[in-house]
Amino acid sequence: MPGVEGGVGLTALMVAAARAIETHRPDALAADAYAEHFVRAAKASAAWPVRPAEVPDGDANPLWGRLGRYFGLRTRVLDDFLTRSVHAGARQVVLLGAGLDTRAFRLGWPAERVVYEIDRDGVLAFKHQVLDGLAAIPTATRRPIATDLREDWARSLLSTGFDPAVPTAWLAEGLLLYLPSTAERRLIDTVDHLSAEGSTLAFEVKLGVESPEIRANPVYVATRQQIGVDLLALFDGEPRPDSAGHLRELGWSTETHTPFDFTRHHGRGPLPEPNDALAGNRWIFANKPGMYR
Template sequence: MTELLTRGQGGVAVGVGRTALLVAAARAVETHRPDALARDPLAEHFVRAAAAADRADPADWPVRPGQVPGGDADPLWGRLGRYFGLRTRALDDHLLRSARELGVRQVVLLGAGLDTRAYRLDWPAGCVVHELDTEPVLAFKQQVLDGTGARPAAERRTVAADLRGDWAAALAATGFDPALPTAWLAEGLLLYLPAEAERRLVARLDGLSAPGSTLAYEVKEVDAESPAIRSSPVYAAARERLGIDLVALFATGSRPDSAAELAARGWTVTVRSPYEFTALRGRGPLPEPDDALAANRWVFAERPGAVGPAA
C-alpha cells in the first residue's frame, strides 16, 4: 500500500493529497462525538491504512475525541477539526437538498479525495455520484474501501483525471450527461487553485450545467499570505505537528470573485460565513481575534430552472 500512498503527484502522502488524510482524521473524530455534526464511519479506515503503510505518521493522529490533546481547545484537532465537521454537514445538506427537493440525480465531487458521501448519505433512488480525482488517490481509496466491505448507497462512478487537464472528457466517459441537472461539489479545492485555473473551472462548470444544477465550494476572502492567515494557530499547528503547510499549499495573490462571475452568468448565488452555520447548528467553531477561519466563505449557487423532485 505504500506505493499507493506515494505514487504520482496526486497521492495522499504528500502535498494537497495529504490534506485529504487531515480531513479524514477530523471526520473520524467528529463521528464519535456525542453531538456530531456529521458522521463518517469510513473515515478512520483511511487514517489507519495510511498509518500502517507509513509505519509512523499518521499513526499518532487521533480518530476519537478522547485522543485529542486538550479537547476542543486544541487548535488543530479541536478547532480546525470542528470546522471540517461543520463544513461537512453544511455541504451534506446542500447535496441532499439538491437531490431531494430539486430533483437532481447527477452528482459530481470535484477533487473528491477521501470523501465517502456516495456511501454514507441517504440518497434518493436513481442518484449517480461521480468522484473525480487523480488515479493514485482513487486507487488508495478503493483499496481501503474494498477492505471494509462497504457498499455505496448510490451508484458510484470514479473518474481518474487531473483538474489541470481535460477532466470534462474523462467525466463524460463515465456517463456524465451535461443535458441533465448536476449537483457539483468542490470541497476544499478552490483554495489551492491559481486564480486563472479557478476562472477556467468556473467557466467550464457553467458550460456543463443544465438548468436546475447546483454548485457549492469554499473560498477565502483574503490573500493567503496575509499576516492573519500566516500566523494563525490552526495553520501553525498543522505545519509543526503534522508537517502539512496549508498556507504554502494555498494559492497566493489576489483571488477572482467567482461568486460574482456565476451571478453574471445567471446563477442565483449565496455566500455564507461558516459561523452562520455554527449559530444555526448550535455547535462548531466560534470567531476568535486574528481569526484565519473568519476569512473562509462557503458559496452556494443554483442555475434557475429546477426540475423538481422525482415522483
C-alpha cells in the same frame, strides 16, 4: 501510498481524521464510519487521533479542536446541500477533487442517482484499497474518474456517462483554495457549460491574502507542528477570482455565507476569534435557474 502521503494529498487525510473525531463526538454534526480507516491505513497519518479522547488538550487543540470542528461543520452543511439538491430533482452529483469523500457510501440517496468522483489516480487508488478492504457498498451508482482538475477533466466526465442535459449537483469542497486562479476560472466556466437548468453548485473560497497576524494564528502553527502540513504554503498565492460574481454574470443565483452562520444555526462549531484563520473563509451556494424546483 502515492497521492495521499504528501502535499495537498495529505490534507485529505487531515480532513478524514477530523471527520473521524467528529463522528465520535457526543454532539456530532456528521458521521463518517470510513474516515478513521483511511487515517490508519496511511503511514503518514497512522498515529494521528481519530477519537476525541485521543486529542491532546481536547477542544483547546487548535488543529483537532478548532479546525477539526470546522471540518465537521463543513461536512454537515455540504451533506445537507447535496441532500436538498437531489431531493429537489438533481439526477447526478459531481464531487470535484473528491479526495477521501465517502458520501457515495454514507448518505441515503434517492433511486437512480449517480455520483461521480473526480480526483488524481493516486488518491482514488488509495481510497479504493481501503474501501474494498472494508467491503463497502455504495448507496448510489458511483463512478470514480482518475484525472487532474488542472487538465481536461470535462472530457473524462462526459466519457463516463455524465449527461449535461440533466440537472446536476456539483461540489468543490476544500478544492479551490489550492488551485491557480486560471484553473479556478476554467473550472467555473466548465461547470456552467456542463450544467442544465436547475443545477446547483457549492464551493469554498478564501478571501484575499491573509495578514501576517492571521498567518501566525495557532490553527496554522499547530497544523504545521503537529502533522507537518503547512497549509499556508499549499494555498495558491495568486489573487483570487470572484467566482461567485462570475456565476451571477452567467445567470446563476448565489448565496455567500461565513462558516459562523452555520455555527449559530446548529448551535455548535467554531466562532470568530482575534486574527482568525477562518475569518476569510466563505461557503458559496449557487443555483442555475430553470423549471427545476
